[in-house]
Amino acid sequence: NSSSLKMQAGYVDFVSEQEQAIELAKYLDKVRAVKAQQSGSEAPSTTLLSSCTQLVKDSKFLEVLANLLKESGDLFVAGAEKDVESFFCLFVSLLGKLGIDKVLQLQESILQAITSDLTEKPVLRLTILNDMYNSVSDEGWRFAFLKAAFTYGRATKQWEALAVIFETLEDRLNQQFNKKTTAAQRRELLQLASEIAREGKTDNAVSVHLKYLKSFDGEEASKIPATAVEHAKAVVGDALLNPTVFQFDHLVASNVVKALSNGATKPFFELLQIFASQNYDAYVKFVAANKTVVESLGPDADAALSRKIRLLTVVSIASAAAANGSAIIGADGVAVSTSVSAPYSSFASALQVSEDEVEAWVIDAVTAEILDAKLDQLHNSVQISYAMQRTFDMSNWKQLGEKLAAWKENIRGMLKVIHNAREQTLADVVQ
8 A cells, every 4th residue: 555655755765676566566456446446447457566576586686667657657647646646656676786887878768757657747757857856866877867856847847846956956066976977977967057047037047057157167169069058148148137236247257148249240249248337328329329239139128128227326326435435533532324325417427317206216226226325315325335346356355455454453442342341340349
């Protein structure tokens, strides 16, 4: 019965492999009978139990497992989901007793049994593919099952489940595919993941794309395939239009994306550079000279890009003000706050709007979580607490070092104040 099947899946060493295989045959016979009853057809005239029992007697254990696998498709129709999982886990455990060579010998048949149907319990099938991936440590096996999971999940549009797998993809590649797996195979998985993330518009699509693009770091431009460059172009287009993506310096730095800076795709790369580090005025000039490039991204691309580059311009103005901010020093020599503000006029000029429209753009940037600021309507200025760093180069590291040094001095001053206050308190007590 199903409970004994689960028990055996968890404690496979308490009975012999032959006995466990016979139990699987009995279970499959029951499932086949249930399926026949559900469909109103006659039950199979021969049982797996009889054929498998004879094969066990003939010491043909691999053939026993092959026969069980051949009939396993009925499990997804008439078997309980937990029992189906248990069946495959127990099956691979039994197969493993014969050695890795025998495991790999049935690998394709196992994959076929699990992925042969796209409509019958697809979520369960993807779960089992993941179970199978974890059941054997051989890199070739894991490569095949991870690729199959990606392909099957894509065919059945299980985007959220795949997005979860993508979160661990880099760790898997570094820890589980670092001996026999070739660089080309690793890149194949990354490319497939990137294509799926783009197709399914997964929440972590940008990070998945970057992992794939990163695989070309250090590669000579002449050796980067045209398909990779074309995919990079699509990825850049998606990132530009994605309303939640505001940082592009990592894309500009990619070897594959840099390949777009030559030939017919050069204007496309220039557009990316504008969003990485330039402002609205540069975008306006670009559109005037390259209208078709923007139009190629879609009918509403100009509106979406105009909004995004204006928000990024707000961040640039705020960042410039923050870089020139002055600390307010208390009487004890400790910085108690930082006063950073920028007038409405500076935003209006950069955004090419009236000062009356500045507040709406600042609020939009705050809502997008790329700016933390308050509006000072009395003085027509924006009080800035934080602005997203659009790029981060050596000058930014230097600025960060200076801020950390100032923070260190402030802490030292604060500790000194506390020490002096403590000494004074002790002196008062003694008196």
